[in-house]
Amino acid sequence: MTTDIAAPSAPVRRGSRRRRLSPQRVLLHVVLVLSAITMVMPFVWMILTSVKTPAELAQFPPTFLPETWDWSNYPRALEAAPFLTYFRNSLIIATGHTLITVVFGAMAGYALARVQFRGRELVFLGFVAMLMIPTYTKIVPQFLIVKFMPLFGGNDILGQGGSGWLNTWWALLIPGGLSPFAIFLFRQFYLALPKELEEAARLDGANEFRIWARIYTPLIKPAIATVSLLTFQESWNNFLWPLLVTSRDDLRVIQVGLAVFQQEGNTQWAYLMAGTTLATVPMVLLFLFAQRYFIQGFTHAGIK
């Protein structure tokens, strides 16, 4: 952004300053500011609500700014529901998914991009086909596989008798751990690198894993950042899967925790909004600090 503002040469600068003063420019900014406020308003309203007192929330019409900024809603919300546990669970799962995806996704992406072997194109097409499968076309059997996972949760070797992976970390961590989308992205990134490096390394006798880990992967660090952020965000925001496979409070992720808290009747809006803020703020911060990688990821995913 700074590069955008600091235009290189003087004449251009003068030109842009003159343009900025034109009524068209002003109008453009007015329109953009108003629509940006509309976009951000729910987030503002969320934070404002989270610091209002119950008495103030019961007023109609509602006040816009809080009369008193009651930050004690946050500790009280944490007492009303174990939001910190939910938060921790979400953090563990999102981190786990990211690690699994980066290691195995990058490995598979590398193999599909740079290693020569017969059947590679077919495997790649297979992954692309899997990429197109909507969530709901696989969710029921996924649940059944978890439920009948042999030798877990009291199940016998045929998967009967117990609860399998239901209500375990396995169910939260493994099925969502690796997406064909990540593999696809990694392949695209590896494909863009020059070929000379691998040839040199191969003939020096380095094995494929070494070439992958030591030579190519360090070159796609920005790509790793992008895939990690997308995976982390996706995992943090996921709702349906953790809802299906967990019912224990200590395994709940924050999105499910919010929904449960809201449905437990008699919603205390200030606490709910405090919890929602907790669920939202990490993603907002992550996005603001790593905007470049997010945008690269989303557009890369889009255009290629």
Place this chain on the structure above:
Amino acid sequence: MTHTLSNRLQQPDVLETGSAGKSRRPRKKLSHARSQRRAGWLMLTPALIHTGLWIAIPVLATLVLSFTDYSVFQPPSWIGLTNYIEIWNDDVFRKATWNTVVYTFFTVPFSMAIAVVVAVFLNKKMRGRSAYRAAFFLPQVTATVAIAMVWLWMYNPQYGLFNGALAFFGIPGQAWLANPDWALSAVVLVGIWQGIGLKMLIYLAALQNIDENLYEAAAIDGASAVRQFFAITLPMLKPATFFVFVVSIIGAFQVFDLIYVLTNGGPANATTMMTYEVYRSAFQNFRMGMACAQSVVLFAFLLILTVVNRRLTGGDEV
């Protein structure tokens, strides 16, 4: 490339002593190919197992189970097309299909239209550009559940922001989500708001690829900014539009979190969706076979829409 290859091939020979020299080269090449093949499959193994177990098998299982009656507690029994016949005659699922179509064809075009305009605005060098972009993109990075909670609160009939704002202008409020006439519109509004960011971003990237000279030529010919938008920008964005449309439809058809939090499909099924019916069949009524059949129908809709759209917009030329 071959040049480097042959250079490299010769190097080891220099180092190796006599007999191991030239005669070993073909064999070495062969073993390279073999070790590559082995390494390639080895590196793919975790991904193949994972994708096979959690995607390929489930998709096939969905198809098979859709012809069964299966309650989890008893083994599945084959019932042929009975589930599909029931779906065909099921008013609730019809309603859900209709709602899904309405939701999709209101949210997608509206947020696409907003997104393309915003992208054109933001494609200029200006102060605060990345701040504007972030504002539009924020709903895309935050969880749908969290967002839906906030909208639920804003739609609250007694204390909500909407009714408060309406009261300010002397307009009586509504129980937006509890009124069958309003509930779907209320959900659609959230969908539009949430969907702008990603579409805007893809359009922004596509705009970068449009040749500036086109606009300069048009400006010399005296074309207005609006004229330029319709004569140059929109046609040049056609591939991006096709892509955005397909991706957005696939996304919108799978709306679930929003419904779960805002309305639970109610009131009187006014906002239930195909996905929500799949969820209800499988995890509230424990009719796994029925849920699978419903999700096959959902999948068929997505396939047909993608193909039709490809034909209509000439997407296959891209």
